[in-house]
Amino acid sequence: MTPEADRPRRSALYMPATNARAIAKARTLACDVVILDLEDAVAPDMKTAARHAAADAVRAGGFGSRELVVRVNAPDTPWGADDLAMVADARPDAVLLPKVRAAAELGAVAAPVPLWVMVETPAAALAIAGIAAVPGVAALVLGLNDLAEATGIHPGADRLPFQPLMLQAVLAARAHGVAVLDGVTNAIDDPALFAAEAAQARRFGFDGKTLIHPSQVAPCNAAFSPSPEEIARAMRIVAAFDDPAAADRGAIRVGGEMVERLHLARARRTLAQRP
Ligand SMILES: CC(C)(COP(=O)(O)OP(=O)(O)OC[C@H]1O[C@@H](n2cnc3c(N)ncnc32)[C@H](O)[C@@H]1OP(=O)(O)O)[C@@H](O)C(=O)NCCC(=O)NCCSC(=O)C[C@H](O)C(=O)O
Ligand SMILES: [Mg+2]
Numbered sequence: 201m202t203p204e205a206d207r208p209r210r211s212a213l214y215m216p217a218t219n220a221r222a223i224a225k226a227r228t229l230a231c232d233v234v235i236l237d238l239e240d241a242v243a244p245d246m247k248t249a250a251r252h253a254a255a256d257a258v259r260a261g262g263f264g265s266r267e268l269v270v271r272v273n274a275p276d277t278p279w280g281a282d283d284l285a286m287v288a289d290a291r292p293d294a295v296l297l298p299k300v301r302a303a304a305e306l307g308a309v310a311a312p313v314p315l316w317v318m319v320e321t322p323a324a325a326l327a328i329a330g331i332a333a334v335p336g337v338a339a340l341v342l343g344l345n346d347l348a349e350a351t352g353i354h355p356g357a358d359r360l361p362f363q364p365l366m367l368q369a370v371l372a373a374r375a376h377g378v379a380v381l382d383g384v385t386n387a388i389d390d391p392a393l394f395a396a397e398a399a400q401a402r403r404f405g406f407d408g409k410t411l412i413h414p415s416q417v418a419p420c421n422a423a424f425s426p427s428p429e430e431i432a433r434a435m436r437i438v439a440a441f442d443d444p445a446a447a448d449r450g451a452i453r454v455g456g457e458m459v460e461r462l463h464l465a466r467a468r469r470t471l472a473q474r475p
Contacts, residue, residue: 210424314338344383398423434467
């Protein structure tokens, strides 16, 4: 069985828990993670219905190997406590907490499932390493819509103003052994922008990206899977170190580049991630 930390999390698709058709469709989509949203995708009048629908969906199952996550409302909202009680009862694979501001808030969240944390407030962005270090935290998820709103940032196509945070998020996640997912691309009908953002996130080292529409799943999985060239290079590295002549060598030449045993470990991971 794949260890928890090594689960593929290339594509994490949000949907409002009130949208039964979307939940039914999610059971057939190739996304690695399904996120049932009780928070910003659900209108205040629908919060209770959404909570019941999410509980029913978790209990009904049928999501196969997809990881099932519920995004609750923040604990300081009128719905947060009931949402967390539902999670404690229904037991999705993880709970995603929005609007977190500090690591200290997480200690008060008594969730019997792994905690995923939205990084979407300026305070959380500044406290990201401490948040990643909290026991029970299993993933960081960027919420760049909220962060843009809270800061006045205009991200632009290259997301330049967010790039320092993207790096900090990956460093914090790697330092503490948690997963890290990029934010969403709102422009559903702009596949070129989506591809550019997904490629950028992979280049920064993210495990995957959060999504809002089924049309984003396939390009996202492709962006976060090793390319044919990466697979071919990884095979060359593994073959070179398998050669008995390399048995007592730490560094060798492969295809015109210096390769060390640390590259061998990465090559093996690349081959393990082959689609
Ligand atoms: C964005 C949408 C409102 C667009 O809806 P619509 O135009 O109705 O979609 P389509 O007609 O293209 O849908 C075609 C079929 O696909 C299904 N569908 C649509 N979206 C999803 C989905 N997210 N998951 C699963 N299935 C989906 C439709 O049901 C149609 O199916 P069928 O009828 O059987 O053919 C809509 O896509 C949507 O609601 N998206 C998710 C919105 C959401 O969850 N937002 C919250 C998370 S984003 C966020 O908050 C980020 C963060 O916090 C931050 O701060 O940045
Ligand atoms: Mg948000």
